[in-house]
Amino acid sequence: MPTPDDVARYLAANIHSRAEVMAKPPLVEQVAGVYGWWFRELPGDIDVAHCEVRDARTLLYAGISPKAPPKNGQNASRQSLRKRIRTHYSGNAARSTLRLTLGCLLAEHLGIELRRYGSSERLHFGAGEQDLSRWMAANAFVSWYPTPQPWLLEDHLLETQDLPLNLDKNNRNPFHSQLSDARAAAKARARSLPVLRNPGIGGAHVSDNGVA
Structure with a gap:
């Protein structure tokens, strides 16, 4: 079970920028753990009075x-921090x-729209993913804490911290x-509109300073 020391x-x-995370050699370890996203500019009209704040960045x-x-016996995920x-x-x-x-x-702020793309009709923002990555490069920062069973600490954080952007297990x-x-x-609007050709680009095609 997580302890107060784990939460602390x-x-x-340490909080890192997109440029630091995407640089080589890789900064983030290939281990299990819990990560946190800290924002310089809020992505909406969110009451953050009870959120954790460090260095003018708010944990959301x-x-x-x-x-x-x-729980059905299938193989566990091998994904890392x-x-x-x-991603x-x-x-x-x-x-x-x-x-x-x-x-x-x-x-509305970025001028992007969720749409369906390609034969699989996946929902994403198309070329607007680059605009989103630029915004994240300027405003979204990440920290992480390695732990072998991160789901236990995540549940504890959802019970004890104000994390407005989490939906799962956070309906309170x-x-x-x-x-x-x-x-x-x-999503409803995207599904009501025609499927578009996949532009073949994602959010990776921006430079370290967030400018294409």
Whole structure:
């Protein structure tokens, strides 16, 4: 079970930028753990009075890699912190719940729209993923804390911390319904519009300073 010391170390972990995470050699370890996303600019009208703040950055989201092992006996995920964090910074909304959330909240501000793409009809922001990555390069920072069973610490954090951008197991959060509605509306509109040709680019095609 997580201890108060685990929480303290998680909250005190070094905070890094997109440029640092995407640089070589890799900064993030290939281990299991819990990560946290800290924001310089808020992605929406969110009450952060009870959120953790460090160096003018607000903790809004916690995630883990890998997920808890399936209870049906199937093989457990072998994903690591490195792969998951890099996917959030450079993938697309079809592969990153965080990018989907941020894109839905920032759609009007960034001029992007969730759509269906390609034969698989995956939902993402197309070329707008680059705009989202630029915003994240300027405003979204990440910390992480290695731990062998990250799902246990994540559950504890959701019970003890104010994490407005988490949806799963977080329906008591005041921002939960607003975020759920925003995502549902974006998905419904995307499914009502024609499927587009996949542009073949994701959120990776921006430079370290966030400028293409």
